[in-house]
Structure formats: C-alpha cells, structure tokens
Amino acid sequence: MSGPDLLFYFFATLSLGGGLLMVFSRHPVSAALFMIVSLVGVASLFVLLDAFFLAILQVLVYAGAVMVLFLFIIMLLDVGPGGAKASRLKFLSGVAGLISVGLLVILLLDLSLGAMEPSDCSADGCEDCSETSAFAWPEIREETAANGNSLVFSPSVKAFGFGLLAKYMLPLQVAGFLLLAAMVGVIILSRKSTGEEGG
Amino acid sequence: MEFNPEMLLQLGLKVLFAFTMVGAVMTMAGYSVLAERKVSAWMQGRVGPNRTALPFVENIPFIGSFLKGLGIFQPLADGLKFLFKEEIVPGHVNKVYYYMAPLVALVPALTTMTVLPFGQYYDEAGNSSPLILANLEVGILFIFAVSSLGVYGIVLAGWSSNSKYPFLGGIRSSAQMISYELAMGLSLLPVFLWVSVPGSEASALSLVGIVSSQNDSAWLLLIQPVSALIFLIALFAETNRLPFDMPESETDLVGGFHTEYGSFKFGIFFVAEYAHIVVGSAIFTTIFLGGWHFLPWIADPWPATWVGTLLGIGWFLAKTAFLIFFFIWIRWTIPRFRYDQVMSIGWTKLLPLALINLIVYVLLVTWLDQTPSATP
Amino acid sequence: MAKTVVLERKPLSLSERTYLPQIVTGLKTTFSNMFKEKATLQYPEEKPQLPQNYRGVPTLVNDPNGREKCVSCQLCEFVCPPKAIRITPGSVPEEDEDREHVEKAPQEFEINMLRCIYCGYCQEVCPEEAIFLLDEYSSSGYTREEMINNKAKLYELGGTLPDKHYKWDKKKDAEVEGNAH
Ligand code: SF4
Ligand code: SF4
DSSP states (O other): OOHHHHHHHHHHHHHHHHHHHHHHOSSHHHHHHHHHHHHHHHHHHHHHTTOHHHHHHIIIIIIIIIHHHHHHHHHHHTOOSOOOOSHHHHHHHHHHHHHHHHHHHHHHHHHHHHOOGGGGTGGGTTSSHHHHHHHHOHHHHHHHHHTTOOOOOOSSHHHHHHIIIIITHHHHHHHHHHHHHHHHHHHHHHSOOSSSTTO | OOOOHHHHHHHHHHHHHHHHHHHHHHHHHHHHHHHHHHHHHHHTTOOOOOOOOOTTGGGSTTHHHHHHHHTTTHHHHHHHHHHHSOOOOOTTSOHHHHHHHHHHHHHHHHHGGGGOOOEEEEOTTSOEEEEOSOOOTTHHHHHHHHHHHHHHHHHHHHHHTTSHHHHHHHHHHHHHHHHHHHHHHHHHHHHHHHHSOTTOSSOTTSHHHHHHHTTTSOOHHHHOHHHHHHHHHHHHHHTTOGGGOGGGOHHHHTTGGGTTOOHHHHHHHHHHHHHHHHHHHHHHHHHHSOTTOOSTTSOOOSOSSHHHHHHHHHHHHHHHHHHHHHHHHHHTTSOOOOHHHHHHIIIIIIHHHHHHHHHHHHHHHHHHHHSGGGOO | OOOOOOOOOOOOOHHHHHOHHHHHHHHHHHHHHTTSOOOOOOTTTSOOOOOTTOOOSEEEOBOTTSOBOOOOOOHHHHHOTTOOEEEEEEEOOTTOGGGTTOOEEEEEEEEETTTOOOOOHHHHHOTTOOEEEOSOOOOOOSSTGGGEEOHHHHHHHHOBOOOOOOHHHHHHHHHHTTOOO
16 A cells, blocks of 8 residues: 555545544534544545645635634534434434435446546556546546637646636626625624614 | 655655754744843833843853843743643633644644745756745645634634633634635735736746745835735734734733633643744745845845855845734734724725725736736 | 813824824834833842832831830830731840830830831831831741741841930930939
C-alpha cells in the first residue's frame, strides 16, 4: 500500500467515522463538532484528488462558516442531549432518512452504471488527475473543446470560474436569485414591525 | 508511488522546514508580547520590563545591561512562569472541550503560515524560486479557510467554560469573525483582479504570484489603498486586536473566553493570539507591501545569490515587524468600540465600501483591458 | 448671573466621519510620547522623594536627651481606629534621676502593622508628641508575627527627634525654683 492510499484510507475513515459519530452522539455540540471533523475529512479527500480549490471551499464555507453558525445556534438555544423528543420530529427525521437513503441508492446506481471505465485509473493514485476527471465527465471536456476554448475541465480555479460563468451561467444566476430571495426574506422576518407596538 | 530514499529526504527536509517555521513564528509571537509590553510602556512614559537577566549574559560589560534593559530575556521568564504555574481546572467546565479549545485555537494560527512565501531562493543559473512550505495555487483561499477554523477555539473555550462571561466572549467572537471575514474576502478580490493579467496561465490566487507582481513596480498598497485599508481593519477584527477586542474585553467581560483558563492553557491562547498577529502581519506584507522586494519602483538592490536570499528574508521580516509594531501602536492609541458599533462598522460600512471598491476596480480593469497599451 | 452659552454642535465633515484623520492624529501623539522622558522610578535603586508631611510607619521617638517620651497614657491605643496599638503600661522607678515627675512608661508597646491604616490619629492625639508617623514606608515580613512592631523596633525606627519640647525638664526646673504647677 503506498502513501496516498494510506492517506486515502485515513481520511476516508475520518470522514465516515465523523459522520457516524455525528449521527450517534447524544449531545448536539459534540454532533456539530464531529460533523466538522467529517467535513474536514472530505476536504482532505478532495486534496488527495488534487482538487485544492474544492477542498478549500469545503473548509471555508462548510467547516468555517456554516458550522460556526450551527454551533452558535446550538449554544444560544442551549439544546441539551436528546433534543428530538416530539413524535412529529421523529416522523420528519424518518422521512429525511428515507429520502437520503433513496438518493444514495440512486447515486450508487448511477455511478456503477455510468462510470465503469475509470476503475482502472483509480488504482494508481492520482498522478494525472486532469485525465481522471476528464474521464469521469467526458462531455464537458468535449464541449469546451468544441466551443473553441483551450480550457479543459481541470481542478484549477480558472476552470471552475470558466465553468461557472460560461456553461453553468443559468444555474448560477438561479442560485444567486434564490439566495437573494432568502436574504430579503430574512431581512423582512427579522425586522421589527414599526406599525404596531411590541411587534 | 513507492517510498525511496530521495522521497524520505524530501519529507525530512519539509518536516525540518516546518519545525523551523513554527519555531520562528513562536519566537516572534513571544517577542511580540515583549514588544507589546515595551511599546505600551514607552507610549505611557514608562520603561517596561527591564529586570530579567540570564546569569552569564548579564555580566557582559555593556551589552549585558543593554539587553537586560530591553527586557530581551523576559519572554523566557514568562514562558517558564506559564509552564510552572499550578494547573487549575474549575469544577464546572466541560473537561474534554475545555482542554481541546486552546489547541484548536493554536493550530490554525500556525497552519496558515505553510502557504506564506517569505523569501526567494536563487539557484546557480540565477533563476529564482520562492521560499515557501507549500506553494498552493490557491494560497490566499487556504489562509482564509484555515483562519476561519480559528474561531472554533474561542467558541469552544467560551462554551465549555460553562460560565457567563466566557460564553458571551465566545458568542461575540464568532459573530465578529464571521462578519469581518466577508469584508476581508471582498477587499482582496480587486487585488487579485488587478494582479491576474488576462490570458496568463498562472493562477493569480497564489501569494507568490502576488509578490512577484510587485517586483519592480508599485506596491499594491499604493494601487489599492481602499482594499488595503479594509483588509487591515478586518485583520484587526479577525485577530481580536484592540479596537475590536470584543471576545476578551477586560472591562465588560472580565477576560472573555479565557476567563476560566489558567497556567499553560492560558499561555497557549496567549501565544495563539500573538501568532495570529504575526501571521496576519506577514500576510499583509506579502499582499500589500511587496513581500521581500525592496521599495516600490526600485529593483532589489541585493545580488541574486544567497546573500540576496538572506537580505530579502530580512527585509520581509523587517516589514512584518513594522506591521506588528503598527498593531501595537493602534492598540495603545484608540479606545475600544462598543459591540453594536463593531457590528455596524462591519456590515454597514466596510462591506458596502468593499463592494463599491470591487465594482470600481472591475470597471477600471475592464477599461484597461480594452486599451491594450496600458495593461498593468 | 453666569450666563450659559450653548454652542451649536457642527455636523461632522466627511473626513471627520471616517475618523481616519483623527486616528492619525492620535497615532502621532502616542508615537511622539514614545520618545519623551520616562516617568518611571527604578524603585529599589532609586527612592522617591517624600513630602514633609508624609505619613509612614508609626514610630516611637526619644526626646533630644535620648529619653523615652511616651508616658503610657494609652490615648493612642484608645483612638486608634483599627485597634492596631496595644500598650502594656509600666511605671518609671522613683529613683530615676533622669526622669523625675514621669510616673509611667510603657513596659511593652506593640503596633500591628497588618492592622494600622496609617491614619495618623495616634500622632495627633499624643500629648507627649512621642509617636510619629515618619517616612519609613516599606515594612515587610514573612509571617504575621514579624509584622507586629514591638517597643524596641518602634524606637529603632523612630530614633530621636530634634524637637524643642522639653516638657518634663521645664516641670523639673519649675519645682527646683519652688514653683510647682
Ligand atoms: S496611624 Fe492610625 S491606625 Fe496606625 S497606629 Fe496610629 S492611630 Fe492606629
Ligand atoms: S505614645 Fe503618646 S498617646 Fe500613646 S501612650 Fe505614649 S504618650 Fe500616650
């Protein structure tokens, strides 16, 4: 077993173990912390795939910002162990579990059907990752090449920027619009009503 | 990929460099504590620590007493004091997180420096390559990502202490850090926009690229004063320095998040704080003050040999030291903001300013692109 | 009648509202302060100059002839707010040529410096001007017992004051001239 493989197993255990512990820990704060561990593990896996940019975004956005807010809220509300008592919550979490298992199955099916070929590539680590990634998503590479652009899909920041602002312009705009709507909603909800007293 | 001697050597060298850098940053952190005490003393008409002495060094006729007067040995004494103090753990704390918090605070502060270029190495042919532990293409993002993890140390310390003042300190700090991270990131966008020449293959998000763009031309401080100002203010907020030292404001929160900490655990928080300042100053130097390059518009006067390497590193350290002094200088000049003021400065002043700055520079860069003769 | 003038507060100008010029001014001030002369007194090597009326550790003093002044009237013990003084009265032997007419003298005189608040009442109340708060200010010890000044210590600290207060000499002279009281 070579170095990167060892690292892969280490970080995979870290992210999976973190996830499991998150689900099973009694205390919300511990759960949040284990989730951070898991996220950082996933980020490290991205690093092993040479996708530094993704890894850093993962840490920056999820571990650095979102989870801080989570912790913030857990601490402010002072949720003790065993928060989910109401049966409604139980029901909801059951539904959520079902949905996620379903999604996982779909993902696995898709992966096993769609990506038979690159299995031999993963064996020798990731010496040439642009090759590997291009293998997984051949259409993108073909399209960028067909558009007359020399940029192939690679883990570099430039490729991400290009992809976002050229190929995925519409989804980006939609996501931005969604976020804007959410922001406006938050501002309206959190604003004290000026018309009535004590609103 | 099999292990071979060369790889091991490389690995060993990396580890050695890493330890050297940790040592350097820790030493600088220790001495910035001393600088803090000395400078604050001078600004207030006092003399500061001037009693600690080492047995033999003290007896050197002139230098000994001079060093003693400067308090050079004070950090040693302080460190020893922290080590040998009694460990007191209050009964009401959440033990695991209580012990974990100082480490969580220290590690990000020391990790950010891995992507920090601090000098230039010249090989026989005269080609230069940067001195850096890990030359990441997205170095600056790495710094943001890791330093955003630093807040956990404070939040955990505040929460696990299980008493009200540390808790308030932790909550304040997390809110403050999240708010100023935005302005900080936005303030750097125009810088990277300016540096990345259209069509170039190298990614301009790397700190090395930024430094080399300032070689022989203006420092980015002169080109982007607004960005530099916003970044500096946000840096103060991120390092919890005085105008923004909400997490530990002594006057209203006793000691903030480290109220319940004593002895070495407190020492770690203390060092982490100063390590943040050291690394923050180094980042500011790298981005806005031309890194190891000489003055703006003047080519490096030193030769392209190891002498040049050393002088470059020295020059870099000098700039960093000046910035550390600036941090201290500000601290002993300006009073603290109130908490709501901190928040309103972050969200209603700095963030819009950073956005306007970004838009102006986007327009400017686009315009410069259209007129090819004037490309930066 | 004093007239109050209410000044209109001018609205801040744009540069004032950024606070930056003000901060720069402040920075200049602190920077120039760095090179001013230091006010620090290097204490154990340099001693402060005490004012004339400094109230240090209470001490007992001798009169210029080197005789004990205290007559053990215990007024100071009575007046001392924190009850720091404890006096064991004793008598002056009749045959003491030197100290005729003085009936009493303290056998033991203790001032507990852990209690004393340096108020100076004892000095004020003493009819014999025997107790003085002199300029000794650093008293320290490792135990509580060490911090209780006994009579010997008090005289050692006080010494002899060159005052012109020869009350008992005057009394003696008066009696010699047959003019008692
Ligand atoms: S100075 Fe005041 S407190 Fe001290 S012994 Fe005299 S009367 Fe008592
Ligand atoms: S010191 Fe003065 S007041 Fe006190 S007992 Fe002696 S004579 Fe009386």
